[in-house]
Amino acid sequence: MKALVYRGPGNKVWEEVPDPTVSDPTDAIVKVETTTICGTDLHILKGDVPAVTDGRILGHEAVGTVTEVGPEVREIKVGDRVIVSCVTKCGTCDYCEKGMPSHCQGVGGIGWIFGHLIDGTQAELVRVPFADNGLIKVPEGVSDEQAVMLSDILPTGYEIGVLYGAVKEGDVVAVVGAGPVGLAAIMTAGTKGASKVIAVDGNAFRLEQAKAFGATDAVNIAETQDVTAALKAFSDDGLGVDVAIEAVGIPATFSTALDAIRPGGRVANVGVHGAPVQFPIERDWINNITITTGLVNATTTVDLLGEIEAGHIAPERFATHRFTLDQIMEAYDTFANAVDHDALKVILTAE
Numbered sequence: 001m002k003a004l005v006y007r008g009p010g011n012k013v014w015e016e017v018p019d020p021t022v023s024d025p026t027d028a029i030v031k032v033e034t035t036t037i038c039g040t041d042l043h044i045l046k047g048d049v050p051a052v053t054d055g056r057i058l059g060h061e062a063v064g065t066v067t068e069v070g071p072e073v074r075e076i077k078v079g080d081r082v083i084v085s086c087v088t089k090c091g092t093c094d095y096c097e098k099g100m101p102s103h104c105q106g107v108g109g110i111g112w113i114f115g116h117l118i119d120g121t122q123a124e125l126v127r128v129p130f131a132d133n134g135l136i137k138v139p140e141g142v143s144d145e146q147a148v149m150l151s152d153i154l155p156t157g158y159e160i161g162v163l164y165g166a167v168k169e170g171d172v173v174a175v176v177g178a179g180p181v182g183l184a185a186i187m188t189a190g191t192k193g194a195s196k197v198i199a200v201d202g203n204a205f206r207l208e209q210a211k212a213f214g215a216t217d218a219v220n221i222a223e224t225q226d227v228t229a230a231l232k233a234f235s236d237d238g239l240g241v242d243v244a245i246e247a248v249g250i251p252a253t254f255s256t257a258l259d260a261i262r263p264g265g266r267v268a269n270v271g272v273h274g275a276p277v278q279f280p281i282e283r284d285w286i287n288n289i290t291i292t293t294g295l296v297n298a299t300t301t302v303d304l305l306g307e308i309e310a311g312h313i314a315p316e317r318f319a320t321h322r323f324t325l326d327q328i329m330e331a332y333d334t335f336a337n338a339v340d341h342d343a344l345k346v347i348l349t350a351e
């Protein structure tokens with residue numbers, strides 16, 4: 001088969017590799033029909049994720065059809081159309097039992113292994129360990145482009161942004177960063193009854209998209225002198241927002257989130273950080289705030305499928321650019337320069 005293979009920092013090659021095979025009895029093989037590229041893949045290519053070694057097939061998001069199952073796979077059958085969850089889970093370790101498979105000890109201590117510790121989904125075929133736990137059947141009426149957003153991005157924005165931020169009825173929520181993950185938080189914040197969802201970004205296209213994804217307001221940081229004051233002004237009493245979701249991953253945006261919340265407020269960090277941030281404990285020791293971080297557990301995929309089926313969310317909006325799998329190098333160029341291309345998520349499909 002053909003696959004996108006990591007060849008060290010800055011290098012990737014679409015090349016012929018051996019087909020994956022069932023190696024554990026709980027494995028399944030999935031023919032990838034739709035996949036996409038994640039910001040994390042770009043971090044890997046920069047060399048930021050040293051656990052990814054030369055020869056690894058990239059990617060952790062896909063929708064496809066099961067072509068083979070191991071003898072201990074019970075629920076998933078050959079021919080099923082499935083979402084490949086970005087989180088692999090054994091289902092029996094302490095972390096899986098308590099609903100935090102992001103740290104599944106049965107797969108090596110971290111649930112994100114596709115395109116990281118094992119071969120991933122940017123390929124014609126992918127081997128899926130613990131297939132009964134990591135594959136979700138796609139109902140009729142849900143398209144591939146909708147479903148592929150449930151591999152990672154929608155659960156990430158929802159779980160690590162909206163749920164960890166404990167967004168509740170009436171909350172004023174600022175989402176700092178209106179890239180794909182921020183938009184996923186924006187799209188799902190409404191399902192918890194947020195009264196205002198404020199998109200914060202410096203890019204006019206993304207802010208305009210944010211409104212279509214459900215933001216009630218937008219703050220363009222490129223045109224705003226005092227962003228903190230502008231965000232606090234969205235609360236009735238001017239004390240700050242209830243929840244700020246950080247969806248960029250740089251020190252400045254973490255500070256924006258922290259500065260915007262009210263006493264008792266919450267910062268839910270979703271951004272992938274590569275450098276330390278400042279935490280002004282001398283200011284905030286007295287403020288009863290909560291800061292959360294995390295890797296997606298992907299335990300809400302079925303709930304989010306329900307939201308799609310009910311017409312409450314429309315994740316096909318993420319798909320701005322379409323390519324075939326063998327055009328993956330071009331797709332990476334588009335996604336890596338997303339701002340120049342007005343790109344959100346690029347969709348890759350098998351021919």
Ligand SMILES: [Zn+2]
Pocket residue numbers: 038039040060086152153
């Ligand atoms: Zn991802």
Ligand SMILES: [Zn+2]
Pocket residue numbers: 089090091092093094095096097101103104105106107
């Ligand atoms: Zn586990």
